[in-house]
Amino acid sequence: MAKPGSSKPRRGRPPKAGAAKRASFNTRIRDSLKASLEEAARDAGRSLSEEIEFRLEREQTLAAAMASALGGNKAAALFLELAAEARLWGDGERWLDDYSAFNTVRARWEVLLDRATPEMPHETKHDIDGWGLAIELTKSGRLSAQDLDRVIIGLREATRGKPPAVRRKFAAAADELATKFPPALARKD
Numbered sequence: 001m002a003k004p005g006s007s008k009p010r011r012g013r014p015p016k017a018g019a020a021k022r023a024s025f026n027t028r029i030r031d032s033l034k035a036s037l038e039e040a041a042r043d044a045g046r047s048l049s050e051e052i053e054f055r056l057e058r059e060q061t062l063a064a065a066m067a068s069a070l071g072g073n074k075a076a077a078l079f080l081e082l083a084a085e086a087r088l089w090g091d092g093e094r095w096l097d098d099y100s101a102f103n104t105v106r107a108r109w110e111v112l113l114d115r116a117t118p119e120m121p122h123e124t125k126h127d128i129d130g131w132g133l134a135i136e137l138t139k140s141g142r143l144s145a146q147d148l149d150r151v152i153i154g155l156r157e158a159t160r161g162k163p164p165a166v167r168r169k170f171a172a173a174a175d176e177l178a179t180k181f182p183p184a185l186a187r188k189d
Contacts, residue, residue: 022053078116082109117163152178 029037034048041051063076070076085108086095095101134151155174162170 022049078112081112085109085112148177 037051037055038048041048044051044054046054067073067076070079086105089095089108090101090105091098095105134154152174155170155177158170
C-alpha cells in the first residue's frame with residue numbers, strides 16, 4: 001500500500017482502524033523481563049508493544065490516583081518514603097503492636113519529616129526570638145508582675161497556627177514560667 005503522492009509501498013503492518021498514530025520508542029531490557037512481558041502479552045492477546053504501553057498507562061493512572069488521594073505528588077512521595085521506612089525498620093505490620101519497633105519507626109519518620117520540613121517563615125523566627133527574650137527577662141526578674149502575666153498569656157496564645165514543635169516549645173516555656181513565677185494576678189504585690 002503506497003502513501004498518497006508516493007510511489008513506494010508502505011512497510012510494516014497496517015495501522016488498526018481508529019487507532020491513534022503511535023510514536024516509536026526503542027529501549028533495552030533484560031531477557032528475563034522481555035520473556036515475562038511476552039508471556040503476559042500472549043495471555044492478554046496483545047502484542048509486546050501493546051503490553052508495554054498498557055503497563056505504562058496503568059502505572060501513570062495508578063500514580064495519578066495515589067497522588068490525588070494523598071494530596072499531590074510531593075505528599076505522595078513523602079508518604080511512600082515513610083511507608084518504606086516502616087517496612088525497613090518495622091518488620092511488616094508488627095511494628096504497630098511492638099513498643100520498641102514502633103518507636104524505632106517513629107524516630108526514623110521524625111528524621112524524614114525534619115528533612116522535609118519547609119523553612120520557618122521569618123515571622124515565626126521573629127516570634128520565637130521575641131518570646132525567647134521575654135522568657136530571659138522573666139527568668140532574670142527584670143519584668144514587673146503585670147508584664148510577667150502578659151508573657152505567660154502571650155506564650156499560650158502564640159501557639160495558635162504554629163508548627164507542633166514551636167507549639168510544644170512555647171507551651172513548655174509558659175508552663176515553666178507559670179510554675180516558677182505564679183501569675184501576678186494571683187499574687188498580692
